[in-house]
Amino acid sequence: MATATEYLRPDVISQVENLELRARFIVQGFLSGLNQSPYHGFSAEFSEHRKYERGDDLRTIDWNVFAKTDRYYIKKFQAETNLDTFLLVDTSASMDYGTEGYMTKFDYAICIAAALGYMSLSQQDAVGLAIFDDKLRAFLPPKSKRTHLFNILSHLANTRPKGETNLAESLHAIAGRVKKRGLMIVLSDLLADQEPVIEALHHLRFRGHDLIVMQVLDVSEATFPFQGQVRFEDAESADRLDVDPVSIRAGYLESLRKFIGVYRHECLLMQADFTTVDTSMTFDKALLEFLIQRQSRF
Numbered sequence: 001m002a003t004a005t006e007y008l009r010p011d012v013i014s015q016v017e018n019l020e021l022r023a024r025f026i027v028q029g030f031l032s033g034l035n036q037s038p039y040h041g042f043s044a045e046f047s048e049h050r051k052y053e054r055g056d057d058l059r060t061i062d063w064n065v066f067a068k069t070d071r072y073y074i075k076k077f078q079a080e081t082n083l084d085t086f087l088l089v090d091t092s093a094s095m096d097y098g099t100e101g102y103m104t105k106f107d108y109a110i111c112i113a114a115a116l117g118y119m120s121l122s123q124q125d126a127v128g129l130a131i132f133d134d135k136l137r138a139f140l141p142p143k144s145k146r147t148h149l150f151n152i153l154s155h156l157a158n159t160r161p162k163g164e165t166n167l168a169e170s171l172h173a174i175a176g177r178v179k180k181r182g183l184m185i186v187l188s189d190l191l192a193d194q195e196p197v198i199e200a201l202h203h204l205r206f207r208g209h210d211l212i213v214m215q216v217l218d219v220s221e222a223t224f225p226f227q228g229q230v231r232f233e234d235a236e237s238a239d240r241l242d243v244d245p246v247s248i249r250a251g252y253l254e255s256l257r258k259f260i261g262v263y264r265h266e267c268l269l270m271q272a273d274f275t276t277v278d279t280s281m282t283f284d285k286a287l288l289e290f291l292i293q294r295q296s297r298f
Contacts, residue, residue, distance in 0.1 A: 003029075004028050004032040005029045006029070007025035007026060007028070007029040008030060008283045008284045009282055010102065010103045010283070011101070011102075013025060013026060013283070019110065019114050019157040020114070022114060022115075023111070023115045023118040023153065024118060026114075026115040026283045026287070027115050027118050027119055027122075027287075029283070029284065030283065030284045030287050061074055083125065083182060084127070084183065085116070085117075085126070085182065085185065086128045086130060086142065086174070086182050086183065086185065086209075087116060087117060087127065087129050087130070087152070088130045088170075088171070088174060088184060088186045088188075089109060089113050089129070089130070089131050089132075089188075090109070090165070090186075091131045091137065091159050091160075092132075092163055092164060092167075093133070093161050093163055093235040094161075094235045094236055095109065095161040096160070096161035096235060097218050097221075097235055098279065099218055099219050102279045102280060104161075104218075105218050108216055108277075108279045110156040110157070110159075111283065112214065112277075112283065112286055112287070113129075113156060115283065117149055121148075126143050126144040127143070127144070127148070127152060128140055128141050128142035128143075128152075128182075129152045129155060129156070130170070130174050131159055132167070132170035133162065133163035133164065133165065134165065134170075135169060136173040137159075138155055139174070140152060140155065163236070164236045165191065165236060166192075167190070167192045167197050167200070168192065168196035168199065169200075170200075171186070171200035171204060172203055174204070175204045175207050178209070181210075182209050183211075183212070184209045184211045185212045186201075186212070187214050187216055188215065189215060189216055189221075190213075190215045190263060194259070194262055194263070198262075198263070201266070201267070202270055205270045205271070211267075211270070211272035212272070212275075213273065213275075214276075214289075215260065215263065215274070215275070215277070216277055216278070217277070217279070218279050221256075222276075223278075224245065224249050224252050224253055224256075226245035227245065229242065229243075229244060230242070230245050260276055275289045
C-alpha cells in the first residue's frame with residue numbers, strides 16, 4: 001500500500017485508473033508533504049493570504065501564519081479571493097508523446113489539471129475547463145459545485161490527444177469567450193510557433209486575466225538521452241528525420257533552453273507566471289510552483 005507522499009510519483013499514480021482518485025491522492029500527498037516542509041501553513045491558509053508588500057498596514061499581518069512560515073502575510077479581502085479558475089488543456093497529438101516507463105505529457109497534464117481543480121473547489125473557487133487542439137473543442141463555464149468537478153474530470157478522462165496544434169487560435173477564442181476576470185492556467189507543451197502564441201497570451205492578459213503558463217515536456221524532450229541512430233517522427237505532420245542524436249544533443253539542448261527562455265521572458269514582461277515541468281518530476285514540485293505563483297499574483 002503506497003503512502004500519501006508516494007502518490008506524488010508519476011509511476012505510482014499511473015497505477016490508479018480513476019482520474020478523480022488520482023487527483024485526490026495527489027492533493028493528499030502534496031498537503032502531507034507541505035506539513036513537513038518550510039511551507040507548512042500554506043495548505044490551509046494559502047488561498048486566504050498574500051505576501052506582505054511595502055506600504056501595507058502592519059495591523060493586517062497574520063502573526064499565526066508568520067509563526068508557521070517565518071514570512072509576513074496579510075489576509076486578503078473577500079473580493080480578492082473570488083477569482084474563477086480556468087484549466088486550459090492542450091489535447092493536440094504532440095501531447096500524446098511519452099518515454100517508455102513514464103506518463104505521456106497529456107496524462108501528466110490532466111493529473112495536474114485534476115489536482116488543481118480538486119484544490120480550487122475545496123477552497124470554494126469556481127473551476128472551468130477548456131480543451132483544444134487546432135481549435136477549441138470543449139468549454140465548460142466555471143462552477144463551484146462538486147458535481148461540476150466530476151464533469152470536468154469526465155471530460156479530461158475521456159479525451160485522447162489528436163489533431164494538429166493551433167494553440168494561438170484556441171487561446172484567442174477563450175479570451176473572447178470569458179468576460180469576467182479569472183485565473184487562466186495553460187497546460188501545454190507549447191510546441192508551436194512562438195510569436196502567435198505569445199500574442200494570444202497577451203490577449204488573455206489584456207482581458208484582465210491572471211495567467212499561469214505551465215509547459216509540460218516529456219523527460220526525453222527535456223534531457224535528450226538518445227543513443228545510436230534514431231528516427232524522429234512528428235506526431236502531427238508525420239514528417240520523419242534520421243539523425244545521430246549524440247552529434248546534435250548540445251545544439252538541441254541549447255535551442256530548447258532559448259525556446260523556453262523566450263516564453264519565460266515574455267511572460268515576465270506581461271506579468272504572467274511561467275514554469276516548465278517534465279514527466280519525470282513528482283507532482284508536488286509542479287503544485288508547489290503553482291501555489292507560489294498563484295499567491296504572488298495577489
